[in-house]
Amino acid sequence: xxxxxRLELVETSAIRELFKLLGKPGIISFAxxxxxxxxxxxxxxxxxxxxxxxEQPGPALQYGATEGHPPLRExxxxxxxxxxxxxxxxxxxxxxxxxxxxxxxxxxxxxxxxDTALVEAPTFLATIQCFRLYGPQVLGVPIDAEGVRVxxxxxxxxxxRPKLIYLIPTFGNPSGAMLSLERRLKILRLAxxxxxxxxEDDPYGDxxxxxxxxxxxxxxxxxxxxxxxxxxxxxxxxxxxxxxxRVGWLIAPPALLQRATMCKQFSDAxxxxxxxxxxxxxxxxxRMPATLDHVRQVYGQRAAAxxxxxxxxxxxxxxxxxxxxxxxxxxxxxGAGGAxxxxxxxxxxxIEHNVAFVPGAPFFAxxxxxxxxxxxxxxxxxxKIEEGVKRLGAALRS
Amino acid sequence: xxxxxRLELVETSAIRELFKLLGKPGIISFAxxxxxxxxxxxxxxxxxxxxxxxEQPGPALQYGATEGHPPLRExxxxxxxxxxxxxxxxxxxxxxxxxxxxxxxxxxxxxxxxDTALVEAPTFLATIQCFRLYGPQVLGVPIDAEGVRVxxxxxxxxxxRPKLIYLIPTFGNPSGAMLSLERRLKILRLAxxxxxxxxEDDPYGDxxxxxxxxxxxxxxxxxxxxxxxxxxxxxxxxxxxxxxxRVGWLIAPPALLQRATMCKQFSDAxxxxxxxxxxxxxxxxxRMPATLDHVRQVYGQRAAAxxxxxxxxxxxxxxxxxxxxxxxxxxxxxGAGGAxxxxxxxxxxxIEHNVAFVPGAPFFAxxxxxxxxxxxxxxxxxxKIEEGVKRLGAALRS
Numbered sequence: 001x002x003x004x005x006r007l008e009l010v011e012t013s014a015i016r017e018l019f020k021l022l023g024k025p026g027i028i029s030f031a032x033x034x035x036x037x038x039x040x041x042x043x044x045x046x047x048x049x050x051x052x053x054x055e056q057p058g059p060a061l062q063y064g065a066t067e068g069h070p071p072l073r074e075x076x077x078x079x080x081x082x083x084x085x086x087x088x089x090x091x092x093x094x095x096x097x098x099x100x101x102x103x104x105x106x107x108x109x110x111x112x113x114x115d116t117a118l119v120e121a122p123t124f125l126a127t128i129q130c131f132r133l134y135g136p137q138v139l140g141v142p143i144d145a146e147g148v149r150v151x152x153x154x155x156x157x158x159x160x161r162p163k164l165i166y167l168i169p170t171f172g173n174p175s176g177a178m179l180s181l182e183r184r185l186k187i188l189r190l191a192x193x194x195x196x197x198x199x200e201d202d203p204y205g206d207x208x209x210x211x212x213x214x215x216x217x218x219x220x221x222x223x224x225x226x227x228x229x230x231x232x233x234x235x236x237x238x239x240x241x242x243x244x245x246r247v248g249w250l251i252a253p254p255a256l257l258q259r260a261t262m263c264k265q266f267s268d269a270x271x272x273x274x275x276x277x278x279x280x281x282x283x284x285x286x287r288m289p290a291t292l293d294h295v296r297q298v299y300g301q302r303a304a305a306x307x308x309x310x311x312x313x314x315x316x317x318x319x320x321x322x323x324x325x326x327x328x329x330x331x332x333x334x335g336a337g338g339a340x341x342x343x344x345x346x347x348x349x350x351i352e353h354n355v356a357f358v359p360g361a362p363f364f365a366x367x368x369x370x371x372x373x374x375x376x377x378x379x380x381x382x383x384k385i386e387e388g389v390k391r392l393g394a395a396l397r398s
Numbered sequence: 399x400x401x402x403x404r405l406e407l408v409e410t411s412a413i414r415e416l417f418k419l420l421g422k423p424g425i426i427s428f429a430x431x432x433x434x435x436x437x438x439x440x441x442x443x444x445x446x447x448x449x450x451x452x453e454q455p456g457p458a459l460q461y462g463a464t465e466g467h468p469p470l471r472e473x474x475x476x477x478x479x480x481x482x483x484x485x486x487x488x489x490x491x492x493x494x495x496x497x498x499x500x501x502x503x504x505x506x507x508x509x510x511x512x513d514t515a516l517v518e519a520p521t522f523l524a525t526i527q528c529f530r531l532y533g534p535q536v537l538g539v540p541i542d543a544e545g546v547r548v549x550x551x552x553x554x555x556x557x558x559r560p561k562l563i564y565l566i567p568t569f570g571n572p573s574g575a576m577l578s579l580e581r582r583l584k585i586l587r588l589a590x591x592x593x594x595x596x597x598e599d600d601p602y603g604d605x606x607x608x609x610x611x612x613x614x615x616x617x618x619x620x621x622x623x624x625x626x627x628x629x630x631x632x633x634x635x636x637x638x639x640x641x642x643x644r645v646g647w648l649i650a651p652p653a654l655l656q657r658a659t660m661c662k663q664f665s666d667a668x669x670x671x672x673x674x675x676x677x678x679x680x681x682x683x684x685r686m687p688a689t690l691d692h693v694r695q696v697y698g699q700r701a702a703a704x705x706x707x708x709x710x711x712x713x714x715x716x717x718x719x720x721x722x723x724x725x726x727x728x729x730x731x732x733g734a735g736g737a738x739x740x741x742x743x744x745x746x747x748x749i750e751h752n753v754a755f756v757p758g759a760p761f762f763a764x765x766x767x768x769x770x771x772x773x774x775x776x777x778x779x780x781x782k783i784e785e786g787v788k789r790l791g792a793a794l795r796s
Binding site: 001002003004005006007010012034035037038040042045046049050053054057058059060061062063064096097098100101103104108109110111112126129130133134163197229230238242243244245246253255256259262263265266267268269270271272273274275277278 | 399400401402403404405408410432433435436438440443444447448451452455456457458459460461462494495496498499501502506507508509510524527528531532561595627628636640641642643644651653654657660661663664665666667668669670671672673675676
């Protein structure tokens with residue numbers, strides 16, 4: 001069987017390697033990129049599910065509009081209004097099968113061979129691969145503690161004339177970085193000035209531990225005339241409610257939304273109405289604020305504990321910024337005191353010590369930083385975090 | 399915003415036209431391609447949903463494997479075994495977000511510009527468009543009362559060296575035709591001889607009204623050595639249980655399945671585990687056989703009623719074969735007695751008489767038959783079928 005050439009554009013061995021690390025019994029894993037199942041509001045979801053299947057089983061089990069289940073589109077518009085997005089109606093968004101599908105539809109709609117997509121270095125692995133399947137080159141732009149380096153981003157825009165810039169501005173995977181307000185506004189101006197599409201992927205913005213982060217690019221677009229015409233925004237319930245529902249959304253200008261809807265029609269017809277109706281019922285139940293408070297508090301405690309343990313156990317051999325939200329620590333091995341400097345080598349050594357994380361190199365579209373690594377604190381309780389980081393320290397010194 | 403050129407390969411105005419026909423109040427619609435909501439086993443699905451969210455809420459609400467929720471893969475393998483497919487294990491299939499996604503993954507994995515895909519003329523509209531987005535030419539091969547004309551198919555294979563042949567052998571949309579056993583075996587031999595991929599899409603095979611149809615190509619592949627290596631099979635719960643779950647599957651040789659899984663990872667990560675776990679629980683509940691008996695009986699009555707009414711009201715102005723399963727009547731306006739001969743014109747006239755159906759021309763990848771049309775009996779009770787067909791008769795004579 002002869003396969004399409006586009007498959008040769010994608011390198012997945014790095015991903016498979018990551019997941020192979022996780023199978024060992026007795027291991028403490030900081031490798032995952034997912035929320036803690038113990039935090040799901042199972043009762044609330046079960047009640048929503050029952051109401052849907054009792055009161056409106058027909059629409060919940062029948063085919064639905066490709067754009068999404070109307071009550072869910074309304075509920076998402078309301079949810080976004082609560083996050084400072086003004087003037088958004090249900091018609092300005094479509095529901096997608098997780099925000100992964102929003103990325104796929106954006107790529108299918110916009111990207112082709114000869115195009116360039118700029119992403120943060122590092123960025124979400126599955127975005128790099130998703131984009132590459134449609135033929136563009138994908139180039140990274142460095143970040144620092146305040147998120148993507150806007151000066152370098154502008155240089156790259158001028159040099160490569162990209163079709164789009166993909167950013168996870170708030171507590172991004174894997175960096176955990178929070179883009180500053182000043183840089184957010186600069187990016188919106190840059191989009192208008194250079195007529196380049198900016199994709200804001202925002203699955204983590206609600207997971208802040210202390211002060212609220214700056215408003216999303218979408219919420220800020222009011223302040224930069226014309227920027228809304230270049231801005232696509234991906235959202236998701238996966239990190240705040242449940243990934244298993246596979247409910248995400250894409251907010252975009254009408255011309256793009258119409259084409260993405262057409263592509264979606266031929267990708268999966270529509271997202272599960274059963275899951276959509278349940279999600280809509282949940283959002284309308286009024287339980288979401290308490291759910292968000294709960295996950296913020298628990299993840300905040302875990303992040304604080306991991307930060308303290310990392311400083312204590314790894315010392316100056318690991319350089320990182322304390323995340324202010326999200327699910328991840330990101331940092332670099334410095335080699336101080338002759339410790340390991342290579343993330344991949346450290347990951348292998350760590351497995352021997354029964355603790356797992358993912359090395360950072362695969363998160364770069366180009367020019368990987370071999371000393372980097374990602375740790376997730378989301379699925380480990382405080383005892384496991386203490387014990388796991390101790391094992392990391394032992395592995396690093398062994 | 400500049401969109402990707404692939405979007406120019408797709409013509410959706412025909413589809414939009416179809417759906418615009420359906421908005422009029424008081425209309426009797428034979429236009430849909432979906433099952434009757436009143437036939438959903440709501441009680442069984444609600445019980446399955448409750449058990450899942452009570453007994454195993456974690457896995458049902460968490461991220462899952464891209465290949466599918468393991469209990470559902472097992473249940474589908476068992477379901478297929480019950481339909482005469484031997485030697486199938488859970489690893490031979492992946493779960494997809496409806497069978498529409500299986501089609502998209504097949505196209506993404508196999509088709510590129512320069513390729514040819516052969517389809518039945520007529521065939522499922524969304525397959526034509528789904529394939530075209532990946533760049534191949536899509537060519538139709540005529541059907542008759544016994545399904546695709548295998549003699550013409552072989553000629554076309556020799557001439558065009560297609561990458562794949564897409565067929566809905568059993569009660570296909572829109573033709574309702576049932577491919578004969580003899581032709582099924584010929585197609586399997588043809589696949590091996592010409593080393594061409596055959597895609598069997600089988601959402602309707604369980605919806606037979608009298609005798610069981612011939613076994614699927616997949617079930618027959620045992621009889622034709624080597625044919626299983628060229629055979630892809632798409633299945634779905636949409637027509638027999640609920641479209642809203644968006645649970646379909648793809649059975650394929652390992653090399654293709656592995657690549658389709660990689661593509662799926664970047665399309666939507668995985669199908670809703672919430673929907674998958676519910677579907678698995680339902681399949682394992684033992685309710686499916688009774689559900690199938692029920693829908694077969696009800697659709698069979700409706701098909702019989704529509705056939706009798708069409709013969710009585712339209713007479714020799716409409717030529718069709720009585721379907722032995724599925725959801726559709728397909729036929730041609732003959733123009734007898736000076737009646738309308740154009741499907742599109744008749745559809746417009748019918749709307750004036752408060753009855754809707756879809757003209758057949760859009761279902762052809764090339765060389766449309768303007769006299770053809772499709773009628774679905776699935777969502778109308780016997781009284782509506784009588785009244786609707788009377789209106790069709792009045793429209794045709796007006």
